[in-house]
Amino acid sequence: MKTNNLGYPRIGSNRELKKASELYWSNSITADELMAVGQSIRKNNWKLQYEAGIDLIPSNDFSYYDQVLDLSLMLGVIPEQYTAFAKENSVLDLYFAMARGAQKKGQDVVAMEMTKWFDTNYHYIVPEFTKDQEFSLFSEKIIDEYKEAKVAGYDTKPVIIGPVSYLLLGKEKEEGFHRIDLIDKVLPVYFEILQKLQDAQVTYIQFDEPFLALNLTEKEKNAITYVYNEINKRFPKIKLLLSNYFDCFGENLAMVLALPVHTLHLDMVRCHSQLDDILESGLLQSQVHLSLGVVDGRNIWKNDFKKTLALIEKATDALGSNRVWIAPSCSLIHSPCDLDLETNDGTLKPEIKQWLAFAKQKIEEVVVLCNLASNEITENDQASFEENTLANDKRKKAKIIHNEEVKNRVTAIVDKDSKRNSAFAIRRQQQIDALQLPLFPTTTIGSFPQTTEVRSWRAKFKKGELTQQQYDALIKKETEETIRFQEETGLDVLVHGEFERNDMVEYFGEQLDGFTFTKNGWVQSYGSRCVKPPVIYGDVSRPNSMTVKWATFAQSLTPKWVKGMLTGPVTILQWSFVRDDQPRSVTCTQIALAIRDEVLDLEQAGIKIIQIDEPAIREGLPLRKEEWTTYLDWAIKAFRLSASGVKDDTQIHTHMCYSEFNDIIQNIAAMDADVITIECSRSQMELLDSFADFNYPNEIGPGVYDIHSPRIPSRNEMVQLLEKAAAVIPTDQLWVNPDCGLKTRHWNETKKALIEMVAAAQEMRLAHPTAASAI
Known part of the structure; x- marks a missing residue:
């Protein structure tokens, strides 16, 4: 042997x-x-x-x-x-x-x-x-x-x-x-x-x-x-x-x-x-x-x-x-x-x-x-x-694994919990009236550069070298500067920048019961990008709101809309080390209920656009096709459960990246997000073909530049990509955004690229003026 x-x-x-x-x-x-x-x-x-x-x-x-x-x-x-x-x-x-x-x-x-x-x-x-x-x-x-x-x-x-x-x-x-x-x-x-x-x-x-x-x-x-x-x-x-x-x-x-x-x-x-x-x-x-x-x-x-x-x-x-x-x-x-x-x-x-x-x-x-x-x-x-x-x-x-209240809440879920009040066409008109966004609205995926200085604040805070008040003051200053930059650049829907967050899954896991964390449990995601997945050891619940504080602070700084930024249940599941003593579908449903609570709190606090990122939903698809239906049924239901408690005029976004969508496009449509943003720049908009062939009904933001590269794209390059998108997707459905979050980039790259991106959107508005009347 x-x-x-x-x-x-x-x-x-x-x-x-x-x-x-x-x-x-x-x-x-x-x-x-x-x-x-x-x-x-x-x-x-x-x-x-x-x-x-x-x-x-x-x-x-x-x-x-x-x-x-x-x-x-x-x-x-x-x-x-x-x-x-x-x-x-x-x-x-x-x-x-x-x-x-x-x-x-x-x-x-x-x-x-x-x-x-x-x-x-x-x-x-x-x-x-x-x-x-x-x-x-x-x-x-x-x-x-x-x-x-x-x-x-x-x-x-x-x-x-x-x-x-x-x-x-x-x-x-x-x-x-x-x-x-x-x-x-x-x-x-x-x-x-x-x-x-x-x-x-x-x-x-x-x-x-x-x-x-x-x-x-x-x-x-x-x-x-x-x-x-x-x-x-x-x-x-x-x-x-x-x-x-x-x-x-x-x-x-x-x-x-x-x-x-x-x-x-x-x-x-x-x-x-x-x-x-x-x-x-x-x-x-x-x-x-x-x-x-x-x-x-x-x-x-x-x-x-x-x-x-x-x-x-x-x-x-x-x-x-x-x-x-x-x-x-x-x-x-x-x-x-x-x-x-x-x-x-x-x-x-x-x-x-x-x-x-x-x-x-x-x-x-x-x-x-x-x-x-x-x-x-x-x-x-x-x-x-x-x-x-x-x-x-x-x-x-071990008693720390089980929470009967969470188990009972999962058992009590009914079909209407995972359905929006109205069909997308009705919601869309209400959102157009409420949000008043231009054609080709511009936004980012969520995060802005996490500089060495920002990361040092978090490290000092964890070590007790900064008080909560001192740490919050630094984050507020960075957030306000980022809001002002977005306003000056001309972005239409802003984000708060996520400077208080470490990782898009870790940040939420730290605030959810049933999760624990390692200090050095790093694994490679790509290249030099390493992640430290949370460990889900028990039943999951949300004891307190997780994002409302910083979302409402950012919204108070500007008359423009600021998106609430959340990570979806399937992605939190996929990017964690998951307990193996119960079905993954059950754990995912528990996470979905926790995210649903946060979505409702954000809406109650006046946040009208809420993004629930699900970059891992395609990743979780079983390798053998005969097992797809079972997975997609519970995964899509989990996303809908997290998103469906809001009013019709609250706009739900989701984001996906680096996945092939052709085989599951009908399931992505079944998620019923009002806007989906996807990675498209590296494939030169090839990923949009499946959305076009399917006649995808909701709004789409195809990423117009690659944030995983240090190069700065030109306005003309992004216009060409948007024209490719406009050739297959109705222009009144298109958003303009990078293909992923900007956390790993440097500020000089980010500023130059976003200025060019907004200019590209403005050029598209001039090139397609008739589409504006269709909205």
Whole structure:
């Protein structure tokens, strides 16, 4: 029996990579200094796993930004727009320009499209393919990191995204072909990589094909069969681990079981039944091993050793222990680094801490489980088993988890609670009369730059170095300056800037019962962006109003409308570590009731426009289509429950970003938000096509510039995007806004971009004057 790990967090235990990357981008350190930080993180990760007892340690799981972008660069998939930039800049700067855009040395390039990695909050850079796409070995990162590990004394298992999943992760940038048709062009480069790894004496290679958890076409299935037969034919000595995660193989199972691979990795957390499915099928080849992903790579709760050992025993009884490996369910990049960093000066209660395991502890769980299942039990293993059993028993009996009042309120919900008083057409006219907004109304998504100074105020306040009165005075000053800037710029609907908030989920979780927080539980969302998800451990309720104070203060400063800004129930759920002792739908409904209370308080306080952000609603969609309806029913109902208590002339906004909407556009319409703002700039308004084809009835704000890039768009660029939008969406339905919140940007970028955005809206009003009469 072996222990296997699919990937380890690459941000560093103290977010060293984030800090170094941002210093490099600001020209404060050199490329060599950034590379040294990366090398240090890799060595520390390999050392930690080796010393813990992991047999198959991954390499090439590290990335300076994103593993999909790494592979695009490795395979030479560099869009033509970067050709001139590549000639004048380093490969590293080309890499970051593809991820973030760049305005450098007189060159201006936009970032590539970014979207969610399956149903996680991790974002990847979308590969772009043309009909005559060529592939070549542009970077040898996977080979270099394998050799680097070997020099350091670690014989690792290189990890690479399989060619079928890589193609399916991308997009065709022209018509007339399907990206899977490129398989014969990309496969030779994979062969070249494999040959170099074989020459370096590699033993195991992990091929990640997460699309095996999705509903595949026959063409896509045939591509999988073709690829792995060809690899086996050319490299029979390499032991290939085919890794799937986030769901079952489903109807792909028979095809997968026929593949000539050494090991199949199964996500036993997200799909409990697949071991039985495989054993009962009788199709598992006698030489194939199973890597059982029994430790949850995406949540932070301790493994239940008793349950897991029973499952492992079932596998070993059927296959023998030599054909069974023990592993996390997926890469641990979705987990925080180390629970040991949660010291007593944090907010995490010791009672709850004993129920948790982060990446380092999950590695230890994998090793202990392997030892226990192999009957190679040390005193430490026995102590770990007893501690694990005790912690799980205490959690099941803990009184802090349950709130009967919350449970009764959920039970009492009726259908009318999730329906607005009137249909949108009636509401819209009342909102037009009440709000008196111009054509192409301008707004932002909510947050404004959180400068180092603003963040320092929050830190000092938490440490007791600022009183509540002093802290409030600083936030009031920053809020008023932001309101004045928005007025001067000419924005139509203002926001208060959210300077009192840390993270859009964390801020609300801190004020809701049933949540707790870590001090160092950071995970990567994209690039250098790290988030610290709340931990939902019990029933959720709202003891007091959460946003009314700052929303009403901002509204008191201006005659223009100020939006109330909330995070929606599905997003709070998705971007938290969620309790696993009740259905997620129940937890989401509890959150929805808490947000509903806040919405009604804002309306009562005179806030006429309320935004309930739901960027994660598409992200939460199950991977297998047969499970969509169940999820969408409760997710859409939760949003409506949070939003539907208001009067007709109160305008409800929602915001979504970095997701594909085509398949669920009717469900988005069923949310019945008066205005939806969406990310569209990176896709050059492509995302609007689904709204146009569906004849989406409500108002839409397609993002006209990319806030995840430091480049400043021109007015003409934004006008062109708005004209694209106006060609498919009636102009009286269109809003003008950035594609996401401005929290991570600098003020100089923000001011220049918003001035250009307002000018673009004004130009559109002049270009489409007849539309004004339709309102």
